[in-house]
Amino acid sequence: LATSESLKLARKIDPEGNRTLAVITKLDLMDAGTDAMDMLTGRVIPVKLGIIGVVNRSQLDIKKSKGIKDALQDESSFLQRRYPGLASRNGLPYLAQSLNRLLLHHIRSCLPDLKARISVMITQYQQLLTTLGEPISDQSKVLLQIITRFAAAYCAIVEGTSDGLQTTELSGGARICYIFHETYGRTLQSVCALDGLSSSDILTAIRNSTGPRPSLFVPEIAFEMLAKRQIQRLEDPSLRCVDLVYEEMQRIIACCASNIPELLRFTGLHDRIVDVITHLLRRRLVPTNTMVENLVAIETAYINTNHPDFVGGAASLSELILKDHADGRRRPRTVAGTTPGHVATTETKPAQPVAEGKVSKIAQESSKVDAPDGAAAAASGGLFGFFGRSRGDLPGDASPAPVPAGLSDMSSVKPRGLSSTGGGLNALPTSEQTTERNNAFKSALTSRQRFECELIENLLRSYFLLVRKNVQDSVPKAVMHFLVNNVKDNIQSELVQKLYKPELFEELLCESEQMVQRRKEAAEMLEALQRAQLIVGEIRDSQLF
Secondary structure, three states: OOOHHHHHHHHHOOOOOHHHHHHOHHHHOOOOOOOOOOOOOOOOOOOOEEEHHHHHHHHHHOOOOOOOOHHHHHHHHHHHHHOOOOOHHHHHHHHHHHHHHHHHHHHHHHHHHHHHHHHHHHHHHHHHHHHHOOOOOOOHHHHHHHHHHHHHHHHHHHHHHOOOOOOOOOOOHHHHHHHHHHHHHHHOOOOOOOOOOOOOHHHHHHHHHHOOOOOOOOOHHHHHHHHHHHHHHHHHHHHHHHHHHHHHHHHHHHHHHHHHHHHHHHHHHHHHHHHHHHHHHHHHHHHHHHHHHHHHHHHOOOOOOOOOOOOOOOHHHHHHHHHHHHOOOOOOOOOOOOOOOOOOOOOOOOOOOOHHHHHHHHHHHHHHHHHHHHHHHHHHHHOOOOOOOOOHHHHHHEEOOOOOOOOOOOOOOOOOOOOOOOOOOOOOOOOOOHHHHHHHHOOOOOOHHHHHHHHHHHHHHHHHHHHHHHHHHHHHHHHHHHHHHHHHHHHHHHHHHHOHHHHHHHHHHHOOOOHHHHHHHHHHHHHHHHHHHHHHHHOHHHHHO
């Protein structure tokens, strides 16, 4: 018994002995004077589930056709005679009862888990069959249903009414709103009115707009030219906003396709739907970009200096004059009766606060101070008519006012494009110079030149903020009208027009052989699981005892 191969195999497979039952056969063939008492009681090799001894029919009994009933009676007599204390726990009848009891207990412990596994597998295969779908009987009906569901899902994601809303990131209409008010809004707010524009650029624009004649007043053409240049910088961020919305509209296509199982089943239909919607988006992208470009072009087409929110030349002039008084500046005044070339000195008075109601009066007085021929100056002043002379700050001074370095050498002017080593008219600092260089250049300007620069800068800030506000409000509206709403309103009609054709039904609703085979296998497995569930359900706990 100790060297039995069956025991070695049992120790290997069931090392803990929870599933091992030992059976000793042919007890009647032991030598005279020996017995199996120690083995049957487990003193030689202990077994948790017990050791049962049985007496089998011999080959002679089989040849004589000895019946099972007679063999059981002979076994019982043998056990009562040789093992009277163990007869009730040995023999074939007791072995059958023990095996039946062990099987029932095993079924009882495994049955709940078995029922749960069958239920889970049935659910999985039902979902798989739902995904794979049933064989198509009416192709036109199925195709129209898929197109309608896709269009409804696309519109729901854009409007934010979809059932499968994401919680990890913004998508659909919420992302478009974020692009409008966060991404695009912050980008426009970062565009300043004077970015890329230096004092040198402003003075150059003023001088270029006057032509060969020295100017009495700051020309309005310079302001309009600089304003158009700065407004044009709003076009690139606006077009980028259109591109971001277009990319989000394309992302929505993939979200809709993943939520419709039929599109996973009919790959050809999925590809054609994506192509149609992508083509529709590209077709609407062209008029949207054109409209955005037109919005910026409209702002540059007409510089409306009479806008109620625009701080015009008089207000800007008054602001600078107030600033002059606050800084305690002294401006030279010509005294009536002095000869040309002589300037009367002025008294030094501390800066006094100026009431708001006296702004216009101060502006008039400043105009009179700078322009002794007040009537002619006022008649031709316009938006910027506040300077009386074109040379220096002293209208009565015959000598020219000093100009900053780079503007003084007028004897070596050369055509544009030729190098000039001796300075010249074009030797102005460029816009690429650093801020320190620009500040140094501005500090070298005369009072009038500095005054002109500050005035142009104030006007540009006021008008640029006004235009930026209009563009920031108009571009999202244009994108929604020409791109988002147009696609949302026409997506279903576009799909029906391009795809709902009888000659395309077979191509669009064609399934692969692998898909058909998977549906067949899933249906067979589901049927087998349902039968198993029915059989297991017939077992009651009362039947296990």
